[in-house]
Amino acid sequence: MKRVVMIVGGVLLLLVIAAGAIVATTFMGRRPVQDGAEISGARIVADGIVSAAVIPLGDGHVALVDAGNDSEAKALLADLSRRGMGPDAVSAILLTHGHADHIGGVARFPNAQVMALEAEVPLAEGRVGARGPATRLFPVSPTGIRVSRPLHDGESIQLGNVTAQVFALEGHTGGSAAYLINGLLFVGDSADTSSDGHLIPSAWIFSDSQAQNRASLARLDARLRAARLPVQAIVPAHSGAMTDGLTQLDAFASSAAAR
Numbered sequence: 640m641k642r643v644v645m646i647v648g649g650v651l652l653l654l655v656i657a658a659g660a661i662v663a664t665t666f667m668g669r670r671p672v673q674d675g676a677e678i679s680g681a682r683i684v685a686d687g688i689v690s691a692a693v694i695p696l697g698d699g700h701v702a703l704v705d706a707g708n709d710s711e712a713k714a715l716l717a718d719l720s721r722r723g724m725g726p727d728a729v730s731a732i733l734l735t736h737g738h739a740d741h742i743g744g745v746a747r748f749p750n751a752q753v754m755a756l757e758a759e760v761p762l763a764e765g766r767v768g769a770r771g772p773a774t775r776l777f778p779v780s781p782t783g784i785r786v787s788r789p790l791h792d793g794e795s796i797q798l799g800n801v802t803a804q805v806f807a808l809e810g811h812t813g814g815s816a817a818y819l820i821n822g823l824l825f826v827g828d829s830a831d832t833s834s835d836g837h838l839i840p841s842a843w844i845f846s847d848s849q850a851q852n853r854a855s856l857a858r859l860d861a862r863l864r865a866a867r868l869p870v871q872a873i874v875p876a877h878s879g880a881m882t883d884g885l886t887q888l889d890a891f892a893s894s895a896a897a898r
């Protein structure tokens with residue numbers, strides 16, 4: 640009996656070590672999130688393993704891009720309080736996708752219109768699960784979130800004085816989105832910044848389809864270039880921003896990795 644317990648314990652320990660190693664290698668080699676960085680009027684707020692962005696709308700309100708991992712939204716509330724604002728000042732939350740570490744704080748902002756790409760609504764609301772090698776293991780349960788404004792690829796939405804352009808960027812999840820706001824391209828988990836400043840695609844272990852993610856990134860690059868939309872920086876959720884415009888997305892799109 641003792642022997643069985645030892646064997647089972649040993650196997651469990653190995654599994655935990657293996658899982659830790661996979662997660663560590665997934666996040667190693669990334670440029671770290673710069674907590675409090677201000678880019679083009681937006682502030683990046685780190686929340687543990689992830690970041691969200693606070694964007695002033697010029698009308699006494701702010702919008703958030705994602706709502707962090709923390710169900711109490713402490714870091715985001717601290718940022719609002721620094722501005723002399725409370726949770727009611729958040730009038731919109733644009734979700735890049737529905738993974739738990741991006742929607743954690745949504746319930747803390749009761750006045751916010753919650754927005755996500757229409758294809759992402761079932762995941763954000765917890766009616767379906769994600770399909771990545773690791774994310775498919777997570778239990779599916781209602782998140783308590785109701786997406787009050789489903790968004791569509793190519794649409795522009797007006798939030799106070801700010802325009803947000805919506806792009807489908809499927810692959811990391813089926814309804815992942817990118818938002819172009821004030822020249823900042825928020826890409827959620829659809830891309831990361833390597834420690835030497837290059838754009839790398841979404842982490843395969845947490846992504847529904849990395850092949851689709853790569854193709855989506857290349858397509859987004861072509862669309863942004865064709866529309867001549869000004870991009871000042873690309874902002875991933877788990878790593879620091881790429882502040883050289885579209886350079887890194889262009890480079891990725893023309894590399895073999897995008898094919």
Ligand SMILES: [Zn+2]
Pocket residue numbers: 736738811828845
């Ligand atoms: Zn994700």
